Amino acid sequence: MRETLAKWVSDADALYHVERFGFSQPPELSHLRSRGDDYFISLVSELFDRLHEPYSDSTDWSRLGNAITQAGGVGDDQSPSYHGILAPEAAVFAAAAFYFGGYPASAYLTLKAADPSAFNGIQRACYELLSRPSTISSEYVSELVSAVQKGDLASIRAQVEHAARHEKLALESGPDEWVGWRLYRQIVSKFAETNIRAVLPDGESEYWNPLVQSLLDRSPPVWDFFASQINAIESGLLEEEKTFSVQMPTGSGKTALSEILLFHHLTQHPRNAAVLLVPYRSLAAELRGTIVRRLGRMGLPARSVYGGTVPTGDEVRDLDKTRAIVATPEALSGLLSAEKGFFDRISLVICDEGHLLDGGARGVSLELLLARMRVREIGSPKVVFVSAIVPNIEEINAWLGGTEETVVRSDYRPALADFAVLRDVGKGADAAVTLELHPHQRESKFSIKHFLSRNDFRYRNYQTGRINTYAFRSVKTKAIATARKALPMGAVAVFAANKRGNQGVVVLAEELLKQLEYSLPMAAPMQFVEDSAKLQAAVEYFTLEYGDSWIGTRTLAAGAVLHHGDIPQESREVLEGLVRNEDVRLTICTNTLAEGVNLPIRTLVLYSLKRRQPDGDAEDLLARDIKNLVGRAGRAGATTKGLVICANPRQWRLIAPVAQQQPGESVSGALLELMRRLRAELSQQSLPLTNDILEGMPAYHALTDGIDATLIDLAAEELGEEELVRIAEELSSQTFAAQQAEPEIADLMKQAFKLRAQRVAAIKNAGRLSWIRETGTRVRMLESVEVKLLPMRDRWDNVEAATDPDLVEALLTWAWELPEVAEAVKAAYRDAPPSRSDFTRVLAAWIEGQPFMELALRAGTDIDTMLGVHARLISYALQVAVEQGVGLLKKLLEASDRELSQAVVDFPDHLRFGVPTPAAKELAAGGVRHRRAAVAFGRSPELEGIVDRKEVFRVALRLIQDTERWRHMGILVFENTKFDLEQAINNFDTV
Incomplete structure (x- = not known):
């Protein structure tokens, strides 16, 4: 962009923010209003000039698009900036600028609020090709979309040639006709390069039809790929059976790229399965309604797994038919231990938000899970490591088995962001706050004086x-x-x-x-x-x-x-x-x-x-996290531009440093940090490393459990302790931490792996290793369950209800003494822990289905504290402990020809969902998202005694037709539950 125009754009952007924040026009920017038509003409001229000489930096296209948007008063949050400018015409010009720069989502958004009736002829084709409306009236655009649907790329190329001929002919008709055809020819040329069929390998093949149809059917439909996605696909990500590492900024299409990769890989390998690892339960829950559902519609059964560490019956049911799983590392680790057959079927692992290798216990679990994948007996699956913010991604890629050629980097962001900072000025009655825009860019820095002043307050x-x-x-x-x-x-x-x-x-x-x-x-x-x-x-x-x-x-x-x-x-x-x-x-x-x-x-x-x-102590956030x-x-698709204010x-x-696009800190992994901390603690206390330390201190449980899970996979029946120890020591060298660690840390890690191998070997020699495998439980829990939990009751086969107070008391008494539960109690109650009996009342209220305000009342505390108790203690530490305990308890009883009551087996689910009845448990586990609804229906007499889930849902759907009976749940819960019941019945009928 020419220097003079760039300065004009910068000034106009400053004026835009001044006015949008409710201030009058500052004198230094007054010239912009008087020369608004000149400014707009300059921007449009720049657009057409750049059709001949495109920008080398795509962000310049975005800047031009935003400038035209502001000048033309385009969009829902805009108002006309200059008189005499036609907003529909400006909208198409702005959208075209975005599109040429590789920002199709911004182009779509720019035209979202435009009036379709304002466009005719070839302008209509330009409008529809950029805005992707649900109803297409342009014959040209209709043919293009049909060509994408059918995989007829020749028709798209023919349209490019057709547009070029009409562009030449339009010179004889006049400027308006020529402008339309010139713009359309350039848009369709870009479309020919970036449409989904053109980018996908062998894109014309019918093989892609299910995916293409899925993309076209979305709202808004996906017709093009982002530049970052194109870069990744053209690098061979889909076709090559190699480990890849992909660095793509936030919002640049990582999730969609993962979906395309899952479809391609699973279709190419019809007997295999794939995993998408995500760091948070919230993200796994979100993807349940998007990727998981869409893969299912494309004939690839998928599910989200983000519950506890011990897989539930729902999570392992029909796993042999499941093709894709979206899971947190903790949930997947338990699933893999319990279902070796599924583990062996996995041929693709996508690790999203991979920078969380540095994320404390979660990072330790993730690193050991990836190491576990690498040393799998039948060979490592293809691993795709994805992150927006890992500067040293080449190191991680090499660790995972990739090469220099399989690192894909992109700095493309589909919507750019400006930066600003608040600064205090003046004192006393003159005190005010200035908003300084672009503080890191001397040439475009601008201050909105009195951004906040006494008048605002x-x-x-x-x-x-x-x-x-x-x-x-x-x-x-x-x-x-x-x-x-x-x-x-x-x-x-x-x-x-x-x-x-x-x-x-x-x-x-x-x-x-x-x-x-x-x-x-x-x-x-x-x-x-x-x-x-x-x-x-x-x-x-x-x-x-x-x-x-x-x-x-x-x-x-x-x-x-x-x-x-x-x-x-x-x-x-x-x-x-x-x-x-x-x-x-x-x-x-x-x-x-x-x-x-x-x-x-x-x-x-x-x-x-x-x-x-x-x-x-307060600790600064890392630059990469910022x-x-x-x-x-x-x-993308929500706004064409963002603003970050400090x-x-x-x-x-x-x-x-983030505003200046500096790379940020490297990722070394939480495992390395943990091992260094362990060495320091051992040295300070002059202690040798033992299994008691690894099992007794919650800070090291992620390490202990991760090592154990891998060794259990490798502990074949014919292996003796000596061989298992050798494998463990070799395995320790396969971690990312080992590649970076100083010799004494590497030796300590090797010692930790050796100690866990000895522990696993002892359990194997006792004939109990299969218990761990079948239940997906933790090795370190076995002794506690056998020595402390088992004797809590003389009989475990006479419990009739999962909510039996004696059962709750027995399980809580055992769990209360576990180090990880004791630590969670202390953290949740902020060093003012209750007695076990006091907490029992809270736990009973949770299982009864009481709302959180009742839980807080019984605990004698405020809601915020109770939320912390639920998050850290009830739904995590205690939940994990009980799942582990009940799983191993069942195996211990079976070994002595004793039985475990089904009510005890069901208790972890009652604890997880906070529901009192079997029917409520089935509803919560089967897809009713609101606990209040599951509890209310579960208590209805019509569902008493019904244990078959399908029947529970059928009866509940019939009952909810009596609207007045269930209005006490609240409108939101009622409407969502009706939807959930209908969806579940449809799924049952489909299966």
Whole structure:
């Protein structure tokens, strides 16, 4: 872009932000309005000039597209900037610029709000080829889509030639006709290169028909691939049976690329299975409704697995027919141990968000799981390691068995983001806050003075009648006020690294409510809620579950979302749905929402980038984590541009390297860090490493369990202890940690593997290794179950109900003494743990199906503490322990010809779902997403005694037709449950 035009674009962008934030035109930018027509003409001229000499940097196309968008007043969040410009014409020009740069999602979004009736003739073809409408009227575009559907690339090439001929002829008709054909010829030429059939290997083959049809049937339909996806496919990712590592920025199509890879690989290998590893339960839950469902429709049965470490009956049922699994590492590890046959069928593993190798216990589990894949007896599957933010991806690729040729890098982002920082100016009555745009770019830096000032915080004190000023010097006040000012531009997320404390999201939510209470003269979230009935249904849901006084309920009632990791998955999905559908524009969140889950965020306000550690110290977020975070601002198909605002100027130093596109920190893996910490602790206490240390300290359980799971796979019957130890020592050298570790750390790791091999060998010699394999349980749990849990009852075959208080007491008494449960109790209750008997009342209420406000009441604590207790203790530490305990208990009893009551076998599911009856358990396990509904239907007399899941669902579907009977569950739960029941019945009938 020419220097003079680039400066004009920069100034216009500054003016856009000034006006969108509600300020009048500053004098230094006044020339832009008086010369608006010249500016627009210059932009369009630049567009047509670049058709001859395209930009070398695709981001210049995006910048041009956004400039035309702003100048032409295009889009839902835009208003006309200059007189005399036709918005429909500007929309097509802007969309074309995006498309030429490889930004089809931005092109689609730019034309989303345009009036189709404004386009005729060849302009209509341009409009439809870029906007992908559900109803196509242009004969040209209809033929192109049909050609893609059928795999007729020759027809597409013929259209390019046809457009070229008409472009020449149009010169004789006049400029308007020529402009249309010139634009269309260039668009269809680009389409011929990037359409899905053209990019897929042997794309004309009928082989691709199911995938192509699936892509075309989506809303919006997928006609083209992103540049990052094209780069990966052309590198041989689909065709070559090699390990690949792919680095693609957040939002650049990694998930869609994974789906294409799964389809291709599984179709090519009809007897094999594939796994998509994701780091979070929330992401696995989201993909259940997208990738999993779509693969099923394409004839490739798939499922999501993200429950506990011991697979449930549902998770292993018909596993021989399952072709693809989306799973967290913890859930997959248990599944592989319990189902060796499925493990042997896996020929592809896609590791998404692979940078989480550095993610504490989760990273240790992931590294050992990947090592387990590599040393599989029948050979390693193809591994595709995917991440947006790993600078040293070549090292990881080499560790996984890849080569220099199988590293794919892309810096393409389908929607770019600007950066800004808040800075205090003045003192006393002159105090104000400036918004500095592009602080890292000297040539385009611009400051919006008095972005926040006393005028924004004036309110009338209704007791005195006087005008007062709300204190606005704190960072949290400025962060929330900034978010409110950004609401007219689109969805806003305010991020904090912590849930609690002075820099947590709860404090931010309280600040929002306080500002709204004072009626400060700024935009309020409720002003942007279009469907109030939908919001009120969600508020009713949260009121029934958490009470109307809980901060999350009050925030939602004000038109905003509070989201953090302690909120149960069921409720998080409700909140995420509101944000995803843009029913709510303002979100206050930790990284649980800002990372992993794909949501539309126009503006991201960074409040705090320091994460509070368990010891109370604050630790800066890594640059690579911030990079992943800011990648959420500006999502493809949701906005053409994002804005990241640093609310605390003292933390701009953490963001600046990201804004400047610096690579960030390398990934070394949490396993290496853990081994270094272990060595330091052993050295400090002058202790030798023992199995008691590995099994007795929760910090090392991820290491212990990961090693054990791999050794169990390798412990063939004919192997003796000596050979197993040799294999274990060799296995330790196959970890990523071993490739980087100093000799003493490598030796310590080898010793840990050796100790676990000896432990596994002893269990094998005792004839109990098959128990571990069949149940998917942990080796370290065996002794505790045998010595402590088994004697808790004289008989285990006389329990009639899973909710039997004596059963609950026995299992809790045993689990309470486990190190990992004791640690979870301490963490959840923040060093003020209850007695076991007090916690028993809470646990009983959970299994009874009581809402969280009742659980908090029985515990004598607040909702936020109870959410932490549920997240850390009930649904994780205790759940895992009970699953393990019951699985091994069954094997111990069988060994002595004793039986375990079915009620005991079912107890882990009752604990997992928090339901009291067998019917409620079947409903929760079978797809009813709301616990309240599963409990209510499970208690109905009509379902008493029914154990067959299909019948339970059929009766429940019949019962829900009596609308008034179930309205007490709330509108949202009622409507979702009706949908869930219908879906489940359809699935049963299909199977």
